[in-house]
Amino acid sequence: MTNMMQDTNLKLAQQRLLEPGNVTVSDLENALAQALSSGGDFADLYFQQSRLEAWTLEDQKVKSGTHNIDQGVGVRVNSGEKTGFAYSESITRQGILEAARQARTITRTNRGQESGGIQVQAEPVPRMYDTEDVLAAVENQHIIDTLRRMDARARAADSRVHKVICSLVTAQETMLVAASDGTLAADVRPMVKISIQVVATDGKGRTETGFAGGGGRRSLREILDTPGLVDSFVDQAVKTAVINLKAKPAPAGSMPVVVGSGWPGVLLHEAIGHGLEGDFNRKGSSAFSGRIGQRVASDACTVIDSGLLPGRRGSLSVDDEGTPAAENVLIENGILRGYMQDKLNARLMGMSATGNGRRESFAHLPMPRMTNTYMLAGEHDPGEIIASVDKGLYAVNFAGGQVDITNGKFVFSANEAYLIENGKVTTPVKGATLIGDGPTVLTRVSMVGNDLAFDQGLGVCGKDGQSVPVGIGQPTLRVDELTVGGTHF
Numbered sequence: 001m002t003n004m005m006q007d008t009n010l011k012l013a014q015q016r017l018l019e020p021g022n023v024t025v026s027d028l029e030n031a032l033a034q035a036l037s038s039g040g041d042f043a044d045l046y047f048q049q050s051r052l053e054a055w056t057l058e059d060q061k062v063k064s065g066t067h068n069i070d071q072g073v074g075v076r077v078n079s080g081e082k083t084g085f086a087y088s089e090s091i092t093r094q095g096i097l098e099a100a101r102q103a104r105t106i107t108r109t110n111r112g113q114e115s116g117g118i119q120v121q122a123e124p125v126p127r128m129y130d131t132e133d134v135l136a137a138v139e140n141q142h143i144i145d146t147l148r149r150m151d152a153r154a155r156a157a158d159s160r161v162h163k164v165i166c167s168l169v170t171a172q173e174t175m176l177v178a179a180s181d182g183t184l185a186a187d188v189r190p191m192v193k194i195s196i197q198v199v200a201t202d203g204k205g206r207t208e209t210g211f212a213g214g215g216g217r218r219s220l221r222e223i224l225d226t227p228g229l230v231d232s233f234v235d236q237a238v239k240t241a242v243i244n245l246k247a248k249p250a251p252a253g254s255m256p257v258v259v260g261s262g263w264p265g266v267l268l269h270e271a272i273g274h275g276l277e278g279d280f281n282r283k284g285s286s287a288f289s290g291r292i293g294q295r296v297a298s299d300a301c302t303v304i305d306s307g308l309l310p311g312r313r314g315s316l317s318v319d320d321e322g323t324p325a326a327e328n329v330l331i332e333n334g335i336l337r338g339y340m341q342d343k344l345n346a347r348l349m350g351m352s353a354t355g356n357g358r359r360e361s362f363a364h365l366p367m368p369r370m371t372n373t374y375m376l377a378g379e380h381d382p383g384e385i386i387a388s389v390d391k392g393l394y395a396v397n398f399a400g401g402q403v404d405i406t407n408g409k410f411v412f413s414a415n416e417a418y419l420i421e422n423g424k425v426t427t428p429v430k431g432a433t434l435i436g437d438g439p440t441v442l443t444r445v446s447m448v449g450n451d452l453a454f455d456q457g458l459g460v461c462g463k464d465g466q467s468v469p470v471g472i473g474q475p476t477l478r479v480d481e482l483t484v485g486g487t488h489f
Contacts, residue, residue, distance in 0.1 A: 008131055009317065010122055013176040013186035017047045017071070021092040025120065028096075028178040031075070032118045035100040036180060039109025040079040042343065043100075044179035046320060047073045047091060048362040050171060053135065057147035057166040065140075074362040075099040078344055079107035087363045120184035125324040127187075127317045128310055129217040134170045134190035138220045143168055146194075146224055150234050154198050157238045160245065163199035167213075168192075170220055177322040181343075185322035191313070191469060192220050193458060196234055200241040208430075210241030211415075214456030216311045216471075233456070240397065240416050243428045250417065250432035250486030256392035257434065257482040258385055258420060262453035263397060265474035269373050270403045271410040271438035272303065274463070276330050276338075277356070278345035278368040280405050287408035287439050288336060296336045297442030300378055303331040305340055307355055307371035313457045314371040314471035321357035321366055328354045330373075331442075342368045360466040370461060372471030378448025382476040385447045387423040393432060393484055394418045394425050401434075408438035411485075433485035441479055449476030 018024070028045055035043035049071040056063040073096055074087040084106030088095040147166040154164045171191040178184050195213025212233045215223060223229065259267060280286035288296060297303075307316040307325030316325040321343050329337050341349070342357030345368055358369035386394065394417060401412030414432040418425045454473035461470040 009127060009186040009188050010176075012131060012188050013047070013174050016049050016174045017091055017176050021090075023091060023093060023096065025178075025184070027093050029118050029120055031096045031100045032120075032178065032180045034097060035075055035077050035104050038104045038107070040077045040104065040107050042078040042180055042347070044076050044177055044183070044321065045073055045096065046076070046359070046362050047176040048173065050173045050361065052169065052171045055143055055147060055168045057144070057151060059163060060148065060151050062144060070361070072362040073099060074364070075103045076365060077103045077107045079109055081348060082107050083344070083365065085365050118180050120178045120182055122184045125185065125318055128308065128315045128325065129190055130219065131188045132190075132219055134172045134192060134219050136219060136221065138224065142224070146230060150196050150230060153231060153234045154196065154238050157235065158200065158242050160200040160202060160242060161198050161238060162201055165197045166195070168194045175320065177320065179322060183322035185318045187317045189316070190217050190219060192216065192218055192223050194223060194230065194233065195458065196237045198237045198241050200238070200245055202245045206245060208241045208244035210237040210239065210244070212236035212240070212456070213458050216313045216457040217315055218311050243416065244430055247428040247430035250429040250484065251393065251419070252484060252486040254481055254483050256389045257479045257484065258389060258392065258394045259474070259477045259479065260394070260396040261382070261449060261451045261474060261476045263455040263472060264395060265374060265455065265472040266398050266459070267401065267410070267412055267434065268303065268375060268474055269370060269461070269470065269472050270401055270412070271408060271436075271441060273305070273370045273373045274403060274405055275408055275438055276340055277370070278339045278341040278349065278351070281339050282345050282349050285406050287406065287437070291336050292338060294336055295334050296439055297331050297334040298445045299334040300448045301331055301334050301442050301445055302329070302376040303373070304329055304376065305356065305370055305373045309372050309471065312372045312454065312471040313459055313469045316355070316371060319355045319357045320359045321353065323353045323355045323357060325371065326355040328356070340368045340370060342366050358468050360468060364466050367464065367466070369463060369468055370470050372454070372473065374452065374454065374471075374473030375448070375475065375477075377450050377452035377475045380447045380449050382449045382451050385449055385476055385478045386420060386425060388447065388478060389420045390422060392420045393429070394420050395432065395434065403438070409436070410438065411435050429486070431486055435483040435485055441482065444480045444482070445477050446480050447478035451475050
């Protein structure tokens with residue numbers, strides 16, 4: 001099965017990326033040799049074609065509908081820690097060779113290798129999604145009707161809803177990578193994201209916003225045909241906005257915090273995940289540098305990054321360097337086991353690539369990035385966790401946050417949160433921020449729920465000016481002590 005899957009990906013990639021410019025695999029091997037002809041340790045070619053379609057419905061009117069196609073090739077040459085990079089939007093022999101010449105001038109060492117000495121060969125890898133066009137069998141009118149139905153449902157749900165914005169984005173990406181280490185790999189990647197934002201008012205000048213949505217590496221037809229899925233996004237957005245209309249000011253101080261399952265794993269992603277990426281640890285700039293084999297969390301915590309979860313937003317058949325996606329245990333029962341690596345940082349650290357080399361497009365360099373990062377489920381019922389807290393905060397959803405990689409310090413804003421009083425969830429609160437640092441917060445996790453859940457498919461991760469899709473997940477957690485920024489306690 002895997003041979004057939006990878007053969008399909010390669011054939012489609014060659015048809016879409018190479019054949020229009022009469023480029024052959026032999027041309028790729030020649031370009032790699034040319035890239036290393038002035039010296040270097042490693043070179044690769046990354047081809048990409050991306051087709052994106054986006055729709056926006058605002059206040060019952062189609063605000064925009066766009067369709068874009070972008071393609072090109074990026075050429076990278078590594079020599080030690082030094083990197084030469086150039087790209088071309090022309091996928092022709094001439095365009096590829098010109099980019100190779102530009103990249104090699106940056107890393108010139110005069111220790112070149114013989115032209116023609118590089119051979120690439122594809123290896124079979126499993127594919128995590130269908131090669132069917134993401135928009136197959138879905139007419140534009142069906143898309144518009146769905147967005148209008150979402151708008152109508154939101155307005156009918158509560159009379160306080162006075163503004164609705166619905167959006168749909170689909171993308172079909174085809175990539176092919178050839179490298180001087182013999183790698184030849186391809187992937188055809190679908191992506192769908194559908195979302196809704198609602199604004200509610202209490203009629204007294206107070207307005208609140210709710211946002212929800214989902215998607216993943218699935219076809220649009222599958223998303224739209226799943227019973228109740230799109231309706232659940234609408235209901236969730238309305239609920240958040242309406243609840244916040246009656247929310248009281250959040251407390252402030254140090255207290256137990258129960259962090260909900262699913263999307264709240266963004267705290268894990270930001271405060272812990274980035275600190276476990278190979279480049280930060282090679283440079284010694286992460287709070288986790290040099291700590292493999294050491295305890296960094298309570299023994300209730302096992303954290304995994306996996307590109308192998310079917311249909312998830314961060315999943316990949318191969319990463320953007322052609323390394324097969326993998327399941328990587330980062331923290332096991334509180335012990336740090338490893339970092340996420342791309343080829344460059346793995347080579348410089350004497351480690352193996354882990355399938356985490358990712359880039360935004362052919363015009364960007366790859367770097368170690370997360371795929372789907374999550375904590376394994378524990379043994380506690382979520383109700384038991386809440387009942388264990390006499391006075392604290394229950395953070396159900398987050399709007400976003402910031403983290404300092406060097407020390408792991410973070411600040412996250414909760415957009416849906418409640419007080420816990422005498423073991424029960426009571427008053428909704430607004431303006432709560434969670435303040436702490438990643439290495440410390442994991443040591444204070446005393447209870448892990450049995451309700452592991454993943455985000456619904458909206459995650460986008462930014463790093464060094466590049467954005468890539470990611471997945472996030474966790475069960476309900478009890479953190480025994482965390483600083484909450486608010487107004488009183």
